[in-house]
Amino acid sequence: MTHALIIGASGGVGAALADHLAAEHTVTRLGRSTTGLDITDEASVAAALADLDPVDIAFVATGILAPDERGPEKALDAIDATAMAHTFAVNSIGPALILKHLAPKLTDTARVGVLTARVGSIGDNRMGGWYSYRASKAAANQITHGAAIEIGRKCKKAVIVALHPGTVETPFTKDYKAPKVSAAEAAANLTDVLMGLAPEDTGGFFDYAGKVIEW
Template identity: 80%
Template sequence: MGHAIVIGASGGIGAALADRLADSHDVTRLSRSAEGLDVTDEASIAASLAPLPPVDLAFVATGILAPEGHAPEKALDAIDADAMARIFAVDAIGPALVLKHLAPKLTETARVGVLTARVGSIGDNRMGGWYSYRAAKAAANQIVHGAAIEIGRKRKNSVVVALHPGTVETPFTEGYKAKKVTAAQAAENLIGVLTGLDPSETGGFFDYAGERIEW
């Protein structure tokens, strides 16, 4: 039985991923609310990941849509520098620091999925708005792509990718009218995609159905 880790395991998708992976892996669950992991604090990340055994499968399922008291911007004049910096700290720098400390723990055939979002695609952006969230997720995609190249030099059979989970029924998406899937179904989809990818596809950006998303 291999070892899996879920960063953000107290969230809707993260909890469902951890529960599903427990059927086939020993699972380490890490989150801010339960274990005190703060992805904006490198010391917290280092301390949380240091005790890990070799990791075969990892999901980074952290992120915020906007800081408390704020909402995604509908126009340029709604941009707030402090709010934007907070979103980048959680949604882009956080995953980068997790990958930094997770990389030495990965096995030769490790699979790593970082949950970003389709709205982070520059080519797919036809509506504008949501400046901070879109930009942070685009930055996270670039970080994942670069990390996949570096990790792949030492672990040629590894896969490190950005994943779009779709719109999932969680408190995060309350109030959005898009068609939603349950967290359990999203977890099943994401695990299926990540474990089904070939090492030649590392560094890519895929949706919950395994289809590539343009950058």
């Protein structure tokens, strides 16, 4: 069977992705509360990925809206340097470290989806605010795009993309007023999109319906 890896498998979307893929693939589940993975600590990432079998499918389903007991900034005067640095450590540096240590484990036809967010799109930002979250997700998009180029030189049929899962019913979005989908539905949508992309789509940014999102 093909091997699927879920980073962030203890979260709502990550757990749903792992469960969805388990029907047809061997799944490795890694998460902070289940396996002790700390994506902000390179030693932790390296140890978690060191002995993996070759990976055919991977989802990086990690991230925070803001540090505990803080919300996203609504104005410039709400920016706190320590909180912003932590948000970047989780949302940007974490995925970069994962891709660094995952790259040698990927098969030639591997598919990797890094969950970012539409609000990380600079072109789509018409509301302002949410400085740390927006900027950290934009950075994650750039990291994913660059990794796709580098990995593609060796794994020419690989697909490495940034994915927007939509608004999913999880504790993360409990205060959101936007329409939401279940984690199980989001997992099915994201899997369909990732598996339906072609090598020429690598490095792109797509939503849960497979539509391209502007950078």
